[in-house]
Amino acid sequence: MGRIGSLTSRAGAHLALSFLALSAVGVRADPLPSWNQGPARQAIVAFVEAVTKPGGPDFVPPAERIAVFDNDGTLWSEQPMYVQLAFALDRVKALAPQHPEWREREPFASALRGDPAGVAATGEHGLLELLMETHAGNTSEEFARIVEDWLASATHPKLGRPYTACVYQPMLELLAYLRESGFKTFIVSGGGIEFMRPFTERVYGVPPEQVIGSSIQTRYELRDGRPVIVRLPAVDFVDDEAGKPVGIHKFIGRRPLAAFGNSDGDFEMLEWTTSGPGRRLAVLLHHDDAEREVAYDRKSVIGKLDRGLDEAPGRGWSLVSMKRDWKSVFPSR
Amino acid sequence: MGRIGSLTSRAGAHLALSFLALSAVGVRADPLPSWNQGPARQAIVAFVEAVTKPGGPDFVPPAERIAVFDNDGTLWSEQPMYVQLAFALDRVKALAPQHPEWREREPFASALRGDPAGVAATGEHGLLELLMETHAGNTSEEFARIVEDWLASATHPKLGRPYTACVYQPMLELLAYLRESGFKTFIVSGGGIEFMRPFTERVYGVPPEQVIGSSIQTRYELRDGRPVIVRLPAVDFVDDEAGKPVGIHKFIGRRPLAAFGNSDGDFEMLEWTTSGPGRRLAVLLHHDDAEREVAYDRKSVIGKLDRGLDEAPGRGWSLVSMKRDWKSVFPSR
Numbered sequence: 001m002g003r004i005g006s007l008t009s010r011a012g013a014h015l016a017l018s019f020l021a022l023s024a025v026g027v028r029a030d031p032l033p034s035w036n037q038g039p040a041r042q043a044i045v046a047f048v049e050a051v052t053k054p055g056g057p058d059f060v061p062p063a064e065r066i067a068v069f070d071n072d073g074t075l076w077s078e079q080p081m082y083v084q085l086a087f088a089l090d091r092v093k094a095l096a097p098q099h100p101e102w103r104e105r106e107p108f109a110s111a112l113r114g115d116p117a118g119v120a121a122t123g124e125h126g127l128l129e130l131l132m133e134t135h136a137g138n139t140s141e142e143f144a145r146i147v148e149d150w151l152a153s154a155t156h157p158k159l160g161r162p163y164t165a166c167v168y169q170p171m172l173e174l175l176a177y178l179r180e181s182g183f184k185t186f187i188v189s190g191g192g193i194e195f196m197r198p199f200t201e202r203v204y205g206v207p208p209e210q211v212i213g214s215s216i217q218t219r220y221e222l223r224d225g226r227p228v229i230v231r232l233p234a235v236d237f238v239d240d241e242a243g244k245p246v247g248i249h250k251f252i253g254r255r256p257l258a259a260f261g262n263s264d265g266d267f268e269m270l271e272w273t274t275s276g277p278g279r280r281l282a283v284l285l286h287h288d289d290a291e292r293e294v295a296y297d298r299k300s301v302i303g304k305l306d307r308g309l310d311e312a313p314g315r316g317w318s319l320v321s322m323k324r325d326w327k328s329v330f331p332s333r
Numbered sequence: 334m335g336r337i338g339s340l341t342s343r344a345g346a347h348l349a350l351s352f353l354a355l356s357a358v359g360v361r362a363d364p365l366p367s368w369n370q371g372p373a374r375q376a377i378v379a380f381v382e383a384v385t386k387p388g389g390p391d392f393v394p395p396a397e398r399i400a401v402f403d404n405d406g407t408l409w410s411e412q413p414m415y416v417q418l419a420f421a422l423d424r425v426k427a428l429a430p431q432h433p434e435w436r437e438r439e440p441f442a443s444a445l446r447g448d449p450a451g452v453a454a455t456g457e458h459g460l461l462e463l464l465m466e467t468h469a470g471n472t473s474e475e476f477a478r479i480v481e482d483w484l485a486s487a488t489h490p491k492l493g494r495p496y497t498a499c500v501y502q503p504m505l506e507l508l509a510y511l512r513e514s515g516f517k518t519f520i521v522s523g524g525g526i527e528f529m530r531p532f533t534e535r536v537y538g539v540p541p542e543q544v545i546g547s548s549i550q551t552r553y554e555l556r557d558g559r560p561v562i563v564r565l566p567a568v569d570f571v572d573d574e575a576g577k578p579v580g581i582h583k584f585i586g587r588r589p590l591a592a593f594g595n596s597d598g599d600f601e602m603l604e605w606t607t608s609g610p611g612r613r614l615a616v617l618l619h620h621d622d623a624e625r626e627v628a629y630d631r632k633s634v635i636g637k638l639d640r641g642l643d644e645a646p647g648r649g650w651s652l653v654s655m656k657r658d659w660k661s662v663f664p665s666r
Contacts, residue, residue, distance in 0.1 A: 184542070193583075218579055
């Protein structure tokens with residue numbers, strides 16, 4: 001390419017790029033179309049603009065832009081029961097033919113009768129037994145396939161749609177908005193890490209290596225000369241309450257800039273996030289929309305939000321009202 | 334901008350971008366300047382070109398391009414002793430004034446006499462005690478600062494340079510080459526995760542959330558109302574041998590495409606990596622360069638490479654000879 005041609009095209013490229021940049025700023029579509037104007041949306045946008053503004057007093061380099069999201073009740077519906085519990089109850093039914101003794105043994109008998117209250121009545125010990133029997137024994141690859149198959153066929157008992165369509169549209173937009181703003185988005189959930197990883201990339205755009213959750217122990221072994229990871233019936237890590245900052249520290253190794261939750265199980269995660277230096281963001285989703293989803297907080301067994309409601313204002317944490325702040329709740333089908 | 338101006342600049346931009354693309358392909362600098370031509374370099378480059386070629390039979394989407402690297406002996410020197418052990422011995426000296434009883438108690442007495450062999454003679458139990466006493470008790474932030482301060486002042490006993498300058502120049506190039514080719518690079522080390530994270534981003538370009546290692550347990554608590562992560566004197570996870578695929582599965586949740594190690598402690602990691610479907614790469618660095626570093630393999634206490642040497646050819650794993658394959662070993666100062 002000759003000198004003049006090269007100069008011309010360089011000038012042209014410059015003009016074209018300026019034009020593209022202008023249109024990117026000027027006519028950029030609203031990144032949060034399902035969020036009403038209000039203090040919650042305002043707090044989120046003001047935070048993102050502050051930490052991404054080059055040269056600004058709150059600027060944070062992209063490598064340190066870590067945002068963590070609880071899953072159950074924050075990214076998808078957790079009522080009337082955790083999705084993973086629905087999965088476990090269905091697994092009991094699927095495995096029952098190999099376990100005739102379950103018809104007489106709790107919590108399996110209640111699960112087989114379709115009686116979640118009876119299962120719950122067996123307490124923590126019963127629930128743990130249920131989880132171990134339905135979640136261990138397979139290889140990691142077999143378990144991922146079981147989860148995928150179940151998610152492809154099961155539907156939410158009230159919403160009547162696949163569980164992966166019971167995710168919150170405004171939160172999908174928020175995840176994408178943060179990623180476009182240079183954030184790495186992580187899930188930090190009390191739910192099982194291997195229960196989430198099969199769908200988080202497709203549904204939330206969060207790759208498996210950015211999913212933190214509760215786990216059972218695993219062992220590497222050779223089966224017929226082929227290496228497998230076997231899932232063992234023993235708890236490895238409980239990623240809830242004070243376990244969340246521990247999990248964040250273990251998996252990420254730095255303190256998040258922003259944290260999103262919906263229950264007191266997320267309290268320590270938000271506390272840890274906002275106790276770091278510089279500008280931080282903590283958001284609690286308040287389920288106050290009986291019409292479009294479920295209204296629950298202080299008295300709920302699942303997703304109890306009590307201390308968080310009391311302390312959020314004093315700590316500068318934002319409360320999102322599902323009812324007032326969200327134009328729509330679930331993705332249109 | 335008028336229609337004609339816009340068209341002109343668009344055409345100009347197109348030409349300019351084509352030109353840039355051509356120069357990127359045509360005159361791109363060698364990404365591995367410290368690697369001699371030879372089968373090891375050839376295997377690496379052929380693998381990268383195959384999995385990144387759009388439409389090719391071995392193409393892998395960027396999200397699945399995971400490469401894992403052992404640290405000790407693979408990315409930096411592990412002789413005459415693991416860097417972390419040198420750190421622990423120095424910590425014993427620093428903490429000795431608060432522990433007068435150590436002068437009579439092994440393995441501390443040997444450590445204080447500057448007798449690593451005496452420390453080693455106390456066996457696994459002694460080493461574990463040494464690690465716990467020197468690595469636990471602080472908060473995570475205090476420990477990170479202690480590591481940073483030590484790395485800033487300590488020097489390698491034989492090479493006479495800071496430990497972070499005892500990294501292998503050809504491996505730094507390889508890490509960068511893989512990242513430029515769309516790979517996410519992870520460290521998967523038997524060393525302590527919190528010992529590595531303070532320097533991996535600066536030295537290797539690997540952010541803390543992509544570092545997997547052995548760990549001790551931690552606890553979240555409030556100290557004077559301020560949340561901290563406290564390091565406890567109890568083993569959480571040992572990321573070595575069969576622990577490496579377990580750690581990879583726990584932290585990453587998908588099987589790597591490429592794995593790099595140097596000892597039999599990396600065997601299972603390479604085995605797990607190469608047993609996945611599609612094209613894979615496994616590389617073992619053979620320390621055969623007594624002149625520029627150290628020559629050791631089958632009989633070495635640290636970084637023993639025996640089974641790997643025997644089985645690499647049959648398994649299609651590449652052996653890198655430090656002596657023949659590397660033009661230089663350490664970064665020039």
